[in-house]
Amino acid sequence: MRLCKGCGxxxxxxxxxxRPFSFMHRHPLSxxxxxxxxxxxxxxxxxxxxxxxxxxxxxxxxTIAVGGxxxxxxxxxxxxxxxxxxxxxxxxVTVQDYAxxxxxxxxxxxxxxxxxxxxxxxxxxxxxxxHDYRAFVLQGRAPQQALGVSMRAMPGYRRPGxxxxxxxxxxxxxxxxxxxxxxxxxxxxxxxxxxxFVGVGSGxxxxxALRAGRVHALCHADPxxxxxxxxxxxxxxxxxxxxxxxxxxxxxxxxxxCLYAPQAFLQKxxxxxxxLANGIVHALKWLQTAAPADLVKAVPSSYLLxxxxxxxxxxNRVRETFSPHGLMPDDGPATALRALAEIHPEMAGPRTxxxxxxxxxxxxxxxxxxxx
Numbered sequence: 001m002r003l004c005k006g007c008g009x010x011x012x013x014x015x016x017x018x019r020p021f022s023f024m025h026r027h028p029l030s031x032x033x034x035x036x037x038x039x040x041x042x043x044x045x046x047x048x049x050x051x052x053x054x055x056x057x058x059x060x061x062x063t064i065a066v067g068g069x070x071x072x073x074x075x076x077x078x079x080x081x082x083x084x085x086x087x088x089x090x091x092x093v094t095v096q097d098y099a100x101x102x103x104x105x106x107x108x109x110x111x112x113x114x115x116x117x118x119x120x121x122x123x124x125x126x127x128x129x130x131h132d133y134r135a136f137v138l139q140g141r142a143p144q145q146a147l148g149v150s151m152r153a154m155p156g157y158r159r160p161g162x163x164x165x166x167x168x169x170x171x172x173x174x175x176x177x178x179x180x181x182x183x184x185x186x187x188x189x190x191x192x193x194x195x196x197f198v199g200v201g202s203g204x205x206x207x208x209a210l211r212a213g214r215v216h217a218l219c220h221a222d223p224x225x226x227x228x229x230x231x232x233x234x235x236x237x238x239x240x241x242x243x244x245x246x247x248x249x250x251x252x253x254x255x256x257x258c259l260y261a262p263q264a265f266l267q268k269x270x271x272x273x274x275x276l277a278n279g280i281v282h283a284l285k286w287l288q289t290a291a292p293a294d295l296v297k298a299v300p301s302s303y304l305l306x307x308x309x310x311x312x313x314x315x316n317r318v319r320e321t322f323s324p325h326g327l328m329p330d331d332g333p334a335t336a337l338r339a340l341a342e343i344h345p346e347m348a349g350p351r352t353x354x355x356x357x358x359x360x361x362x363x364x365x366x367x368x369x370x371x372x
Contacts, residue, residue, distance in 0.1 A: 060092065061092045061094070062093050063094045063112065063113040063114055064114075064115045064117055065098060065108050065117070066116070067098045067103055067171055067175055067202070068097070068100060068171050068202030068203065069097045071144075071221040072221060072222045072223065072314060072315060073140060073256070075322070076140075076287065077095065077117045077259075077283070079287060082298050082299065082300075083286065083298055085286075089275035091272065098172075099171060099199065099202060100172020100177065100199060101122065101177075102122075102173060103172050103175075104118055105122050115265065116261065118257065118260065119179070119256055120138070120260070120328075120333075121339075124336060124357055125344070128347050132264070133261065133262055134260060134356065134357060134359055135255070135328065135358040136258075136259060136358070136359050136363070137259045137277040137280045137366070138332075139280060139284070139326075140255075141254070141322070141323050141329060142242065142254055142321035144256060145177060145220060145225070145241065146229075146236050147219045147237055148218055148225055148229065148234030148235060149163070149234060150210055151232065151233055151235060152211075153215075154166070154217070164190060164194040165195070166195055166217060167195070167216050168181055168195050168196065168215060168216065169198050169199075169200040169215035170219055170220070171220065177219045181197065181238075183343060184238035184249075186342055188238070192343060198215050200215060206218060207228065210228065210234070222241065222317070224305070227307055230310050242318070250335050251338075252331040252332070252335035253329035253330075254332065254339065256321075258358075274365060277363055278365075278369060281367060281372060284323055285370050285371075287322055296308055326367065328360055
């Protein structure tokens with residue numbers, strides 16, 4: 001008798017014909033033993049803590065570029081990142097913050113990030129330039145921005161025409177803050193070419209620029225504008241922070257913040273893209289019922305700009321503008337293109353390519369997963 005090195009059983013010497021490197025030796029019980037070992041391996045994979053577990057694949061690593069993450073415009077991204085919703089989907093996400101959305105887009109174009117959190121109109125403008133970018137989960141369904149005139153720099157302000165020749169602060173040239181400022185001015189009868197747009201960044205930097213007199217007016221998102229308004233430092237002359245205001249100005253649903261990426265990324269990394277959409281939709285669901293205390297615990301204290309009450313008041317005002325499910329509204333792309341064409345006439349024309357600037361496929365799957 002001896003121990004068979006092939007199957008681990010004690011057998012008569014003449015019964016064991018195991019040969020190293022042979023997948024199956026001719027032991028009479030070899031097939032049965034092989035099946036038993038396979039079954040044990042399957043049990044081990046589902047065993048409780050303490051058992052040997054098979055190694056899991058490393059989570060996907062994704063970099064998201066964003067312009068001014070501290071504003072409420074990008075709150076779903078912040079929630080998904082801070083509360084571990086991306087991690088729960090198997091992703092290792094790094095969020096790179098830039099002064100404005102145009103700079104975040106440039107980072108994505110340069111390959112420093114695979115995905116951008118920014119305004120949907122960026123995908124339209126890139127499409128017009130021959131670049132295939134596509135929004136795949138919507139965060140906001142209104143621009144959430146306001147244009148305010150500095151009471152210190154222009155105490156005698158009376159009408160929009162008074163802004164001619166003045167400096168208007170935006171997060172960065174080419175960002176959604178400049179786009180919205182141009183639209184608001186054009187609707188008020190002021191040619192955007194008659195003002196100067198100055199990049200002032202976001203958060204505390206934007207506040208400092210207005211207070212120091214570097215700009216005469218500021219177009220930005222909350223909580224920046226809410227804080228200036230509450231302290232009486234600006235007079236709001238254009239407001240897009242509610243669904244009603246945005247629909248009234250644009251004549252339809254105006255898609256705003258979203259996650260967008262090159263079509264090549266969506267094709268090459270479909271699982272990562274779906275996981276990102278899942279994380280954002282999870283955050284959107286969380287925001288629908290989040291209590292004030294939960295919100296201030298979730299975001300970095302610096303995002304509050306030193307005034308928790310103003311931050312929460314601003315959140316309550318824009319809360320309705322967050323998408324409940326991440327889907328692009330049916331009339332959203334056409335509305336956005338029509339609005340852009342007012343300040344960029346070259347974008348007016350056939351709209352047959354609109355379907356290539358967004359997809360609802362990933363958000364639909366995420367919606368089913370989270371029941372929203």
